[in-house]
Amino acid sequence: MRTKLREWTNHSFTTLSSMTILLMAAALLLFLLPMFSKGLTAVFFGGTVEFRKMQAELFKRGNPETLQREMDSTQQARAEIFALLERFSRGIDTAQLESDAKTLFRQYGDELRFRNVPTEKFIELRQEARRVRDRLIEAYENTDKDEVLPILEEITNLGSSPQFVGTSMETLIAMAGDYRAAIRGVDLTRRPEYAAALEAVKEQLRWLFGPLPGESIPALAMYRFGATRRDMMEKHIRYLIWQERWIEQEPGKPLVKTLVRRDDPETGVFAGTELVPLFALVEENADAMLNPRFTFYWQYFIDDSTPGHYFGGVGPEILGTLLLTLLAILFAVPPGIISAAYLVEYAGDNVVIKVIRTCINTLAGVPSIVYGLFGLAFFVTVVGHPSILTASMTLALLILPVVIRASEEAIRSVPQTYREASLALGSGKFRTFTSVTLPAAGPGILTGIILSLSRAAGETAPILFAGAVALGPIPDFTGKWWLQPSRALSYGCYDITVGDKLAMMVPHNQFGMVMTLILLVLTLNITAIVIRSHMSRKLRGS
Amino acid sequence: MTNSQTIQLDPTGAAARFTRPLRLSAAEDLRGYIGSHLGRAFLFMTTFLSVVAVLLIFAFVVYEALPFFFKGSWADAFARVKEFLTANNWYPQREHDPYYGALAIITGSLYVTVCSLLLAVPIGVLAAVFLSDIAPFQLRQICKPLIEILAAIPSVAYGVFAVMVVAPWMQRRLGFNTGANALNASLILAVMALPTIISVAEDALSAIGRKTREASYALGATRAETIVKVVIPAAHSGIVAAVILGMMRAIGETMVVWMASGNASRIPSPWWDLSQSIRTMTATIAGELGEVPKGSDHYYVLFAIGILLLAFTFTLNLFSEYFMAKVKRQARGG
Structure with missing residues (x-):
């Protein structure tokens, strides 16, 4: 019995400890899967015609002729939507109509003057x-249909009167007819409600198709184009058609918040109006109107972005990260290797060396944000302002202990026989180190450098105050680029997820940037792992 | 066969052109002596750079923090230190009479650190045991890179994961008021501290060696008994060092806690309620330093928090060195 229990304990211990590894693998998977599955949608997606238009306009890409043809065909498909919208808004947007009427009346006055009508006649006609x-x-402002229709009737009858034929007044009279047609299915008492609902519809149509016909081109790039991707398109079609409303399900019961179609014949806002066919049209013809097709947007990794990363890619961020990390490596590697060489080859075991080792360990343990503090208090003060130089020096300090430790280990692992062979051949200690030990330790040192590169690329806290910016120009390489601040992937990741309100609207770009950073770091690490496994195989002698 | 061949020296080869005398002249000898010592001095100076860096970091952080405390009399300075360490209200942005009580922030840091270690230490030690004693060689070759990758993922990426994936999940499934809370930060910190704990603990466990294990097996102990009653007690100093290093990682971590902890400067009440937002020292520095004018009290107090962080990590580092030295002695002795 007791043996059984011991055996059972033993087995469950084994299972439990193997579970921990599975748990970690699961954690890694749980982390990487959403990052990559969502991040890859920044590069692979269904790009619509709006996307190609954006690419052509912002990045001068694509064939203008085929784009024009595509735009024409999609415009044709959209025309019906816009016509419906136009007709309906004529019955709703009375402020516009009133101003149109006033303009036409003024034009009429001008026409009369142009025709040199005698003064009395002019006054009479006017x-x-x-x-x-x-x-x-009056008709426009009135909401009682029974009063409005006779007025409109009266005005249309005037249309045949000879003095107005061929003038602007004819158009004005025709407007009355239009209005009569427009309000046929409209409950005029609900006009304010319609106006608000129409504005919501227009908003969604703008997200889908860009600025509506007759609207001016917005200054911000994000409002200049419609839905550039299939997922955005589907999202906005959903918002266009469905609306959350408080509906009375049963009389006497509290209202219930439900999703209803805007064109629903009973509960929809636009029930019974001329706008109803628009929704089904958009739903069915969305593909013809936006023409989404599979796009591999590899330029994501080189493109600059519009504010908030709404359009474009992470090119400047990648460039900035490369500049920062490579400079940091440049600063950290020579002293790192020299320190490691000294510690292995020359240093004894005295107090000074112990202090140095403790300091290296302390340096490795200093929290990254304290490096940020130091960078701000020292490097930034010395240089004068945050820049690539200060940021990379801060990073260099951070990776110095990593480089020292990795190089030390690599130099230590070179077999003693190598050194002895070289010494026996008569070369000095220095010559032995540079021509025998260092080359033999090379791959190990390289691994350390690659790992510290990946560490530097991922660190955010040290460069927060020392030269990383969320928005800014690409460093100008004709001037002193090292004295300018730069964007960086790591800080960009922070900003795009927490700092930037605009970026919240484009989750694919948020995940895309994080995926780029993870991809960069993982590639570096896997390279290091591969080099190391090669090395260990070589050391084992097979 | 090659031995029997007579080796013919090439009369025009390198050996023939080597005309330097084999003995160095006195001047050359002296030059070499001085040169080697100068070289050694250069190497030493370069190595000493790390010491200089540490000193500079301490000096500058302390130097920038001092004006916060020492403005008037000593009594005044003492009162300020006392307020900083024991008061609970952090309102540095107030226009009149701002408060700089960092107690909630300090406890916040300790809170997430302890919570994450409660999660990470058992899992980490078990995983280390698995790697050192249970897993076959092939499996270990797969697991090690996995842990390395877990360690290599940048903290900001973990932060994004916490904000974009974990936080909505917590709000939806666990019904928390906010997804940015102590539990979220602790979970992610635990994942980040795990690789450190595992690799150091595994080294310690491996350093115990076969002899001890075999002695235990020979006495009839099962594997579980051997590990729990013999190997782990023998490796305890290494495991303690692993825990300390994991703690350093967790307490110094910035981006994750900044993004995932909610940044509310208060002590959770009731104290076990992990669903509340808290704020840590690192997040306070990261969040506020960008916006304060240089030379204001608020600027200096952030460096004072930096001193606290440095003090914490420095002490922990000394402890870990002490335990690591014990491990090394053990390895040499055993």
């Missing part, structure tokens, strides 16, 4: 026209 205009405006 007065009549003004009466018509006022009646029309």
